[in-house]
Amino acid sequence: MSSTTTSVAPRRGLTADPAYQAFWILRAGFTVAPVLFGLDKFLNLLVDWPVYLAPWLDDLVPGSARTAMYAVGVVEILAGVVVAVAPRFGGWLVAGWLAGIIVNLLSIPGYYDIALRDFGLLLGAVALARLAARFHGAGRSS
Numbered sequence: 773m774s775s776t777t778t779s780v781a782p783r784r785g786l787t788a789d790p791a792y793q794a795f796w797i798l799r800a801g802f803t804v805a806p807v808l809f810g811l812d813k814f815l816n817l818l819v820d821w822p823v824y825l826a827p828w829l830d831d832l833v834p835g836s837a838r839t840a841m842y843a844v845g846v847v848e849i850l851a852g853v854v855v856a857v858a859p860r861f862g863g864w865l866v867a868g869w870l871a872g873i874i875v876n877l878l879s880i881p882g883y884y885d886i887a888l889r890d891f892g893l894l895l896g897a898v899a900l901a902r903l904a905a906r907f908h909g910a911g912r913s914s
Contacts, residue, residue, distance in 0.1 A: 795903035799859050802866050802900055806852035813845025824886075826879040855900070859908050863901025870894040 786792050812818045821844075822837035833840045851869055855862030870890050877887035 791903060792907055795859075795900070795907045798863075798896055798900035798903065799855060802859075802863065802897055803852050803856040806848040806855070806866065810845040810848030810850075810852065813841045813848065824877070824880070824883070826876045828879060829876055859904035860901055863897050863899075863904055867894050867897040867901065870897060 809818075813821050821841040825837045825840055830837045830840065833843075847869065851862065851866050854865055870893055874887045874890050874894065877883040877890065
């Protein structure tokens with residue numbers, strides 16, 4: 773009778789890998805933050821979100837800026853869920869969404885600092901997508 777033992781060393785090695793840790797930090801952050809920001813579009817606890825919609829965009833969308841922010845909230849919640857279940861796609865989705873937010877903010881005087889911050893977040897979302905290509909799927913459990 774023979775028995776085999778499975779080594780846990782490779783798994784420990786992976787969890788000790790700084791790139792793998794960065795993947796999980798970014799995945800958690802880009803899951804939780806969009807969901808929380810999306811929920812706040814309905815509550816306006818953090819800020820009065822409609823003021824962040826550029827006037828030219830407000831003219832394009834039907835209804836009020838507040839109604840537009842409700843739609844934004846739904847998209848952000850969905851983006852967070854997509855990052856949780858499919859980070860390779862979700863990272864690119866969030867990066868694209870942030871690019872749109874940056875264009876919107878750059879067209880409103882006085883919001884350039886927030887656009888710059890969102891550019892940093894966009895880079896983080898791209899990093900998540902690239903790390904997910906290595907660590908998510910392809911026979912790996914995560």
